[in-house]
Amino acid sequence: MAHDTAHHExxxxxxxxVFIILSVITIVEVILGIIKPAFLVDIKLVSMKLLNWIFIILTIWKAYYITWAFMHMEGETKGLRRSVVWTSVFLICYLIFILLTEGDYIYEVYKSGYVSWDF
Amino acid sequence: METAVPNTGTEDKLWGGGNKPLKVTYGKMMMWFFILSDALTFSGFLAAYGFSRFKFIDSWPIADEVFNHFPFLHGVDAPMYYVALMTFILIFSSVTMVLAVDAGHHMKQKKVILYMFLTIIGGIIFVGSQAWEWKNFIKGEYGAVETKGGQILQFVDAEGHRVSLNDVAVIDTHKERVRHERKNGIWYTDEGTLPTYTIEEIRNGFAKKSDLLIRTQILTEDGHKTVLSREESLKKLNAEAIGIVEGANLRHNEYGTPLFANFFFFITGFHGFHVFSGVVINIIIFINVILGTYERRKNYEMVEKVGLYWHFVDLVWVFVFTFFYLV
Known part of the structure; x- marks a missing residue:
């Protein structure tokens, strides 16, 4: 925190x-992305490959470290932290939910509807 | 720290504006709320990308085949390595930024200068790398054929390796056509650059080279592109192909659906613009640090504020990296 400049350890x-943690996570992501282990690709979880879920969770983990350690969110007051984090998490989850549901619906229409788009 | 904001005489007046529930300065709080709104903008883009991808879930381009270049390794298939390197450069510049903020807390001007300098260098390298990535994407590698329905057909040999257009085409020297320009025709019409080959040259070449096959956009169960049989390939090429696509722009894209190129340009472009503006703001603050502005002000909070912005740029890249290159 910026106030109490004098006794800042x-x-x-x-x-x-944190840099080491972020690097290790990135290296793991890249290795998984290159070899794409077959068993992770084959398992489907909530209509997505397990591998993709692993990527997303690792990404959120990285985002947590960047925000908490580098942006020093851990040192801010509860009020500031919640007004930034809760707002964004709620709105982003909502947006992703409606857009992906709609995207999947349009995919079904293209697949089984009467309109041909590959001619 | 109060010196960054002029005192208003309301301190200690609990009901007179002297209360600071969030315990941060105005500038830092507003940087946080700006970051919040910018984060929502980026999530809007990325969610729209997800929407389009779900819409074309069985025909989306495979990122590993699109972004597989590495500097000085021509023709080597190196998916992911370059973008991983870019990610490291950006994470490292984030580290030097937070070290600069830390040094600022201890009023160590020399260290702040060094770390901010490294941050700026990292940012410039990152923007340069992104430009190189764009160049490869726009230029394309193998070229493809587009159908009436806007589908992309790519050429592969019997083993499934990609074949570029100049290995397919049989050039017909009689058919050579010059590009129509304003200066040598009707002045109010012109046309874009002509593709290297005509569709007839590709058709002739494909008919002669009997080991070639066509690969469509459609993904198979195990995540590869569908390769047609020789008869289907010939039929498809003769009946549906209408033009040549080399590289990518906003309307045509040799890698697959044009939406992929649109989102790539838009999202990495918007992010690259953020990196660029971050570098510019960092340079401004860097000059102030050298001039000793913050020494006189007795706090380095400005470094902290640009630091927040810089980390945010890194944060966004972490997501762009996942959704464009990994998932």
């Missing part, structure tokens, strides 16, 4: 730790 160690 150095966070350098934590910063490097």
């Amino acid at each position: 150095s966070n350098t160690k934590r910063i490097w730790n």
